[in-house]
Amino acid sequence: MEDEFDLRQYLAILRKRWRVAALTLLITLTAAALYTFVLQSAHYQARTQLIAQPQKYLWRLDVNFQTVTEDVRVDRRSDYAILVSEQGSGMELAQRVIAKMGDALPAKLRSPKAMWSSVSLKNGTGRLMTLDARAPTKGLATAMANTWADVLIAEVDARYGQGGDKTRFQQVLVSAQETLTATTKALQDLQARTGLGLELGSQMTTLQEGALAAGLTARQQEVVLKSSTLAEYQATLDRVRSLKARTEAVQTSGGNLNSLPLEVLDSPLLVQRGQLTRQQVGAMNGDLKLLLPALADEEHSLAATIHDLETEITALQGELAMQIGDRNLLNRKYSQAEEAVRALERKITEIDIQKSVVGPPLALLSSATQATPAWILTLGLAGVVGLLAGMLLALVLGYSDVRP
Numbered sequence: 001m002e003d004e005f006d007l008r009q010y011l012a013i014l015r016k017r018w019r020v021a022a023l024t025l026l027i028t029l030t031a032a033a034l035y036t037f038v039l040q041s042a043h044y045q046a047r048t049q050l051i052a053q054p055q056k057y058l059w060r061l062d063v064n065f066q067t068v069t070e071d072v073r074v075d076r077r078s079d080y081a082i083l084v085s086e087q088g089s090g091m092e093l094a095q096r097v098i099a100k101m102g103d104a105l106p107a108k109l110r111s112p113k114a115m116w117s118s119v120s121l122k123n124g125t126g127r128l129m130t131l132d133a134r135a136p137t138k139g140l141a142t143a144m145a146n147t148w149a150d151v152l153i154a155e156v157d158a159r160y161g162q163g164g165d166k167t168r169f170q171q172v173l174v175s176a177q178e179t180l181t182a183t184t185k186a187l188q189d190l191q192a193r194t195g196l197g198l199e200l201g202s203q204m205t206t207l208q209e210g211a212l213a214a215g216l217t218a219r220q221q222e223v224v225l226k227s228s229t230l231a232e233y234q235a236t237l238d239r240v241r242s243l244k245a246r247t248e249a250v251q252t253s254g255g256n257l258n259s260l261p262l263e264v265l266d267s268p269l270l271v272q273r274g275q276l277t278r279q280q281v282g283a284m285n286g287d288l289k290l291l292l293p294a295l296a297d298e299e300h301s302l303a304a305t306i307h308d309l310e311t312e313i314t315a316l317q318g319e320l321a322m323q324i325g326d327r328n329l330l331n332r333k334y335s336q337a338e339e340a341v342r343a344l345e346r347k348i349t350e351i352d353i354q355k356s357v358v359g360p361p362l363a364l365l366s367s368a369t370q371a372t373p374a375w376i377l378t379l380g381l382a383g384v385v386g387l388l389a390g391m392l393l394a395l396v397l398g399y400s401d402v403r404p
Contacts, residue, residue, distance in 0.1 A: 013398030020397060021390030028386025044138050046145035046368035050129040050153070052077045053359050077123050080156050080362055084121045089155065091116055096151045097144070104143060106136065119148050128365065138370065145368035156362040163360065166351045173344040180337035187330045194219065196327045219320040223313060230309040232269055237302040239264045240276075244295040247288055257286040275301065 014021065052075065082088040094115035098105060109115055118134045131149055135141035157163035190196060195217030243264045250259055264270075265278045276298045284290040 014391060014394055017394035017398050020394045021387065024390030024393055025383065025386035028389065029383060043134075043136055044141040045132055045134045045372055046138075046141040046370070047133075048131045048145045048149040048368045049124070049365040050131060050149060051363050051365045052080065052127045052129060053361055053363055075127065076160060076361065077127070077129055079160070080129065080152070081121050081123065083155055083159075084116075084119065084152065086116065093148075093151050093155060094119075097147050100147055100151065101143065104140070106140075109135070109144075115144075118144065121152070129362075133368070142368045142370065149364055149367065153360060153362050153364060157360045161361040162351045162355045166348055166355075169344055169348050169351065173341065173348065176337060176340045176344055180334070180341050183330060183334045183337050187327070187334055190323070190327055190330060194323045194327075196323055217320075217323075219316055219323065223316045223320065226309055226313050226316065230306060230313065233302055233306050233309065236267055236269045237299065237306060239267065240270075240295060240299050240302060244292065244299060247292055247295060251288045251292070257281070257284075257288065257291070270298070273301075 084090050084093065091112045094112040098110055098112065098115055105115075109118065120132045122130050122132075124130050131145060131152070133141055133145035133148055135144050154163070158167065243261060246260055250256070262278055262281060265276060265281065270276060276294050280294070281291060284294075
């Protein structure tokens with residue numbers, strides 16, 4: 001073909017073949033209408049716009065905990081879009097949307113598969129993302145779009161934002177508070193059982209002749225009491241041994257009983273024991289041979305009692321040392337648990353400050369306020385496609401007619 005077609009020739013072919021173009025448009029519109037009103041269940045579409053926020057700051061207010069950033073990617077929209085996919089968390093997110101909307105959903109949208117199929121998430125220009133939801137009614141489409149946006153924002157925050165850190169720190173805080181409560185109870189139980197407080201106990205025990213030992217625990221008071229008794233026994237034993245030595249010296253020199261310091265036998269402890277008194281010595285009629293065995297027996301008895309007291313005091317001191325060791329250990333655990341709780345509470349407060357300054361990684365830019373009929377867009381697109389296809393077919397047929 002040597003002659004070139006001009007615009008008038010194209011228009012002439014279209015005028016001649018307008019029925020072909022019209023028929024193609026009609027077929028396309030009919031197919032789109034059948035798909036929209038028969039095969040497609042949702043007839044309204046609502047849209048929300050989201051914006052992906054890049055991380056701007058990384059604060060570290062508490063030296064005990066540090067947030068670590070794994071990467072420095074600014075645009076993570078592809079990661080967010082994967083969450084809505086079937087391979088990602090799409091079905092799980094759909095289940096959350098269903099649970100959140102409850103009875104507002106019709107029966108056919110209460111399955112995760114149907115709910116997931118009714119939404120689409122696409123990247124826009126810049127950092128924008130659009131979330132479209134389709135439903136049989138305008139109000140339902142709007143509610144679904146906004147609910148999907150809320151669920152997705154919460155999921156992104158939990159995975160990539162401060163919300164997930166806060167949740168993890170809150171879980172650790174619960175465990176730390178349980179440890180602090182258990183340690184506090186153990187410390188209180190030890191104090192109630194032993195009288196050991198954070199400093200001194202408050203129990204009181206009666207000493208000899210009505211004296212009181214205040215500010216000491218039960219075991220400490222026992223040690224004081226037995227140590228006092230031990231000192232008295234040791235002093236009495238020393239006096240008995242001294243009297244025995246003098247008696248032996250008098251017997252050797254041929255002296256008599258009157259030269260001995262028998263007032264030693266008037267000590268309260270010997271009088272209380274009643275084993276060797278001045279009355280008993282007086283009944284010996286000055287016979288030193290009878291006094292020496294009695295002094296030896298008293299010496300042996302006092303020494304045995306002193307040995308028993310020393311053993312008891314050693315055992316009490318060991319038990320007291322264990323109690324003090326247990327108290328010190330619990331005090332350290334209490335301090336560590338208390339500091340952990342305070343540090344975690346500070347960290348959670350810090351996260352809230354970070355969220356208010358930085359914002360979540362995915363934020364709602366505009367919520368869905370109204371829904372448009374989905375068939376308008378579908379039929380409009382089908383009309384454009386059908387018209388172009390009809391014109392192209394008409395030109396092809398017209399061009400075939402004019403070929404030699």
